Amino acid sequence: FTFVLAKLRADNTAVPLGGSVTLTCSVNHSSSSGWKYDWYIENSGVLVSPEDAVFLSNGQIRVSQGGHYWCIGERVNPVYSSEYTSNRPVVTLYPNWSEIYRGETITVRCEIHGGDTEWDYEWETNSVIKPPNQNEYRIRSASSSNSGNYRCKGRMKSSQHKTTEWSDSVTLTVSIPSKPTVTLQPSWTQIYSGETVTVRCEIQGGEGAQWTYEWKPAKLNTPPTSNEYRITVTESDSGGYSCRGRRDYFFTEWSDIITLTVSCKIFHPEPVVTLYPNWSEIYRGETITVRCEIHGGDTEWDYEWETNSRIKAPNQNEYRIRSASSSNSGNYRCKGRMKSSQHKTTEWSDSVTLTVSDKTVYKPRPxxxxxxxxxxxxxxxxxxxxxxxxxxxxxxxxxxxxxxxxxxxxxxxxxxxxxxxxxxxxxxxxxxxxxxxxxxxxxxxxxxxxxxxxxxxxxxxxxxxxxxxxxxxxxxxxxxxxxxxx
CATH class of the missing domain: 2.60.40.10 (Immunoglobulins)
Known part of the structure; x- marks a missing residue:
């Protein structure tokens, strides 16, 4: 007998839930008539029975359960055969993170589900380092040489000419980890006892990975899965803060240190209203600036004004009057409200009086x-x-x-x-x-x-x-x- 690979087609590569797949067996030969086809399932050589499939015509059946199928076309001599499996291989990464850092351990695995067929494996990749022909490839210290697309297929141990299709490709990206960053919210580093500060460790990349965190000072290390802490600060919280991330046995570098300075004095900054220029009397038409100044630290403020002048000052730290008139005369005072904590305000400043001389339409004469x-x-x-x-x-x-x-x-x-x-x-x-x-x-x-x-x-x-x-x-x-x- 001469054996030639027959052609087997399927209208789907997987059996849908509650559905079926149609298989067609044919022999591409100069004499294409007179063929009889037998169908087999798995590697045991068991013929497909009418209970397992619907025989549509000579060379075509419909199956509703997954498995490894092949067919034989007989016309006395020669005999041609082919195979079909509904179990397409799948490449998976363990752990399945979107980004792997240099030095981490990663496993690339080829999985073929269904039955008890034994397989040999073949890999195809554009990475610099080729994986061995096994069902999994364990990379103990990943580098950029391992980056690339990976796909695999299986070959039956009992019949080496019978193979699966190629799997879909999976991309492995190995990168150099960036140093974590410690941030403070609010962002200023000079604050006062009793204020609330959020300390946060930010790691770029590796989304989807379960990080744990280590902190300096160590008092922030509980719980280790939290990347931020809210602290109502006291003087003892002053000092440098840094962090690093961990997943499995991999550690990032320590972040740069950010220093927090907590003042032990009670937080009572006092606003002061000043006039620029600070003259006892302003003439109509002159330019004058009324300014609210709050000293101490680098806190950011919103401002509020109170005045008995006919023209109200805007809620900014200064009010520039470009052509003064008697409407601007009056008492001015201000207070500040912290941008980071709107319920925290200063006291009202002392009032400052602005007098715009409007006694005559004429200018003063020396x-x-x-x-x-x-x-x-x-x-x-x-x-x-x-x-x-x-x-x-x-x-x-x-x-x-x-x-x-x-x-x-x-x-x-x-x-x-x-x-x-x-x-x-x-x-x-x-x-x-x-x-x-x-x-x-x-x-x-x-x-x-x-x-x-x-x-x-x-x-x-x-x-x-x-x-x-x-x-x-x-x-x-x-x-x-x-x-x-x-």
């Missing part, structure tokens, strides 16, 4: 004095500019008054180095003739300016004709009036 007002030619003259609230950070501007007799008015020329000086006095050296002077002041950012002062004059004998031309009659301005008098 007063200029000159000394001496009568002088000998070549003498020095001192100008003094006096402004309301002199300690409020004023800068001074100094000008020479130049009469424009045709327009019956005067203009101002800035004196040398006379722009924004911090001194409220200005010295003119070598004065030789009659002249008029004015000043004004400014403060703040952006700078707010007063009006110009009234002009003041330094008189030099014999110089009136050049300063006030003869036979002219003027009015309106002080400068022109003085010319008229003389």
């Amino acid at each position: 007063v200029l004095t000159v000394s001496p007002s009568w002088l000998s030619p070549g003498a020095s003259v001192t100008l003094n500019c006096e402004v309301e609230h002199p300690s409020a950070g004023w800068s001074f501007y100094w000008y020479k008054a130049v009469p424009d007799l045709s327009e019956k008015s005067s203009s101002y020329e800035l004196l040398p180095d006379g722009s924004g000086t911090a001194q409220d006095s200005y010295i003119i050296h070598g004065q030789t003739h009659t002249a008029g002077y004015v000043c004004r002041a400014g403060r703040g950012d952006p700078e707010y300016h007063t009006d110009h002062s009234q002009p003041k004059f330094v008189w030099s004998a014999g110089q009136f004709d050049s300063f006030c031309p003869f036979n002219k009659v003027f009015s309106n301005t002080d400068l022109i009036k003085i010319c008229f008098i003389f």
Whole structure:
């Protein structure tokens, strides 16, 4: 007899629950007629009986139970045979984690269920290291060389030409473990006795694995399956915290240390309201900032304001008023509420009064004095500019008054180095003739300016004709009036 492998097809690779599978046996031969087919189950050579299957036609049956089937086509000579098994192999990983770390132990296993057939195994993989032809491959210290896709098939020990299909592939990924991270919630490291802190150990990768945790200090090691602890801290909880993870016999590295500092004092930070700039009186149109400051630690705060001004301050740590008016006048106080624990608040601060002067629609006007007002030619003259609230950070501007007799008015020329000086006095050296002077002041950012002062004059004998031309009659301005008098 000549033996040639017959062809066996199945319309499904597994018998569905309550269903059946149709098997078809055929011989691809130049003389394809006259074949008779016998069906067998398992490796015992038992013919399939009508109780085990429905015989649809010559070469086709329907079965409702799993097992290992083959068929023989007979036409005296030759005999052709094939086989079918509904037990497709499955590759499994033990433990079945999505990611394996370098140095861990992992088993890759080929499983074929059903019956008592004995199998030889064949593996196919694109990993660098090939597994042996056994039903399982135990990797005792995994490395990146073991990463890859694995699939297997079985070959019957009793009939080596009879094999299963290839299993589906399973991917094994071996990676280098990252160092765990310790985090604190809230995230600041300076806190006070009585506050609650959550210490957490975070391990990237290895999802689905059952980790246990070790902590330094060791008082956090119970229970070991918890990766976080809530602590109502006392001074004894100050110190460095680190963790590592364990699964089976594998340990990660210890995390970097994060230091927690607990202050033993009672937690009573006091907010303070400050004004920038801190002037006793603000003029209408000036820019002013009202600020709530809470000192101590790096706690993060929400802010609340209380004021009797007509315009309410927003709940932020500062309120910038870009063009002040009397509506902003009033008393201001604030308190803080911890972002991490909204029921914990400070006391109210002391009140600070903001006064916006709205007595007149005009700006304040400084007063200029000159000394001496009568002088000998070549003498020095001192100008003094006096402004309301002199300690409020004023800068001074100094000008020479130049009469424009045709327009019956005067203009101002800035004196040398006379722009924004911090001194409220200005010295003119070598004065030789009659002249008029004015000043004004400014403060703040952006700078707010007063009006110009009234002009003041330094008189030099014999110089009136050049300063006030003869036979002219003027009015309106002080400068022109003085010319008229003389």
